[in-house]
Amino acid sequence: MFLPSVDVVVVGAGPAGLLAAGKAAADGAKVLLLEKMEKPARKLRITGKGRCNITNAKPYLEFLDEIHPEPRFVRDAFNSFFNNDIVELLSSVGVETVQERGMRIFPASGKAWDVAEGLIKWAKSKGVTIINRASATSISVSNGRVVWVDYTVSSKDLHRVNCSAVILATGGKSYPATGSTGDGYTLARDCGHTITPLIPSLVGVETNPVFHLKDELNLKNVSLTLLVEGKQNDDEFGELELTAYGFNGPIMLRLSRKIVFALAKGSKVELLLDLKPALSHQKVGNRILREIDKNPRIAVIDLARKLLPKDLAFVMVDQLGIAAQKVLSRLSTSECNSIVQWLKEQRFEVTGHRSWNEAIVTAGGVSLKEVNPKSMESKLVGGLFFVGELLNLDASTGGYNLQIAYSTGWLAGTKAAESLR
Ligand SMILES: Cc1cc2nc3c(=O)[nH]c(=O)nc-3n(C[C@H](O)[C@H](O)[C@H](O)COP(=O)(O)OP(=O)(O)OC[C@H]3O[C@@H](n4cnc5c(N)ncnc54)[C@H](O)[C@@H]3O)c2cc1C
Incomplete structure (x- = not known):
């Protein structure tokens, strides 16, 4: 024509x-x-x-x-x-x-x-x-x-x-x-x-470490805090997708613009993941202590499954090096503290972002x-x-x-x- x-x-x-x-x-x-x-x-x-x-x-x-x-x-x-x-x-x-x-x-x-x-x-x-x-x-x-x-x-x-x-x-x-x-x-x-x-903006980010999961996992009501050169820059609360390379999903996308620009400048970028943002460290600790009092004979993995989706519960005990079948009454104070820390404040270094093929x-x-x-x-x-x-x-x-x-x-x-x- x-x-x-x-x-x-x-x-x-x-x-x-x-x-x-x-x-x-x-x-x-x-x-x-x-x-x-x-x-x-x-x-x-x-x-x-x-x-x-x-x-x-x-x-x-x-x-x-x-x-x-x-x-x-x-x-x-x-x-x-x-x-x-x-x-x-x-x-x-x-x-x-x-x-x-x-x-x-x-x-x-x-x-x-x-x-x-x-x-x-x-x-x-x-x-x-x-x-x-x-x-x-x-x-x-x-x-x-x-x-x-x-x-x-x-x-x-x-x-x-x-x-x-x-x-x-x-x-x-x-x-x-x-x-x-x-x-x-x-x-x-x-x-x-x-x-x-x-x-590329509105894009998934690659982290170190990553969660080793069989499939991608969607989490609701979690929060991510963005640190640039060690300083808090922004945070988001809502849905997050855990992937084989790092993070994706709504709250990750919302933070991604700032991350990609910071990486382009050569800045050090980190993310803090809080899996229980509605509860303070103290409250999460108290919750665990109550469980130990109430159910001293149940295994750590059962406690983890009360707090997290099943796949993530296994990742937690694995990463913390706690035997999955250890009974709660035998948990040491430092193991309890490491669980609180894992739930409230996991730190990830951002190593990159996904390509143009995946950017929105x-x-x-x-x-x-x-x-x-x-x-x-x-x-x-x-x-x-x-x-x-x-x-x-x-x-x-x-x-x-x-x-x-x-x-x-x-x-x-x-x-x-x-x-x-
Ligand atoms: C997976 C995905 C989901 C998204 N979801 C949403 C959403 O739900 N809500 C929202 O607000 N935004 C969303 N976006 C963003 C939104 O789609 C874009 O911002 C929007 O489409 C931009 O519109 P545009 O017309 O400028 O460009 P485009 O939609 O990219 O259209 C450009 C067009 O130009 C044509 N073209 C390119 N070069 C030439 C050429 N040389 N000659 C002739 N034609 C050419 C292309 O083929 C294309 O059809 C999403 C994006 C992606 C990738």
């Missing part, structure tokens, strides 16, 4: 690109949306473990607190299109939503796939032409303005399309199998833009200094816009990253169409 001339070319049909394309088309622009994969929004289809945490119902200011490194940058984008707007837009195409714990919004069907298909349906209903398997390879700039985009279809035929505006919505570098392979950074750099260091988002990207927050337009090249994860913006888990994509996409689509008039 060859379209000699359109108003706006949008590169990348993820949530940011679909919103940008649909809004520009709704405002009267002739829009071509290029998607390099065989179908749009592949990453969106696997979000939220296949359920898609669409956005978060938190009020504006609390929402901004979750965004890094410059929450102020998204103020205009959020003013133009916020959490209630995406809920309404999805409802208009038959995708109803529900609110869950932590004010997180999900599709009522529980299927991320429905959200992806809903956004595609919406964009097409506004008149967007989508070409799949179409990979943008270069953007031509003349007299300080974009003039055309070159792209290949199925990695073969080269096409050129003239345009007045280009919206780059190619996503970040994480989960490259979904199509987000970082092409946008090269395209942006070729247009003279600065890319801040790219770092990319921290770093197109420098915000070179993009106008009122329009998402480049300050260097007229008619060039940046949206979504490609920008140096990222957020915590909870639906915030997708909202950045919709809102920046919507604002860029509005302004790209406006610039034609």
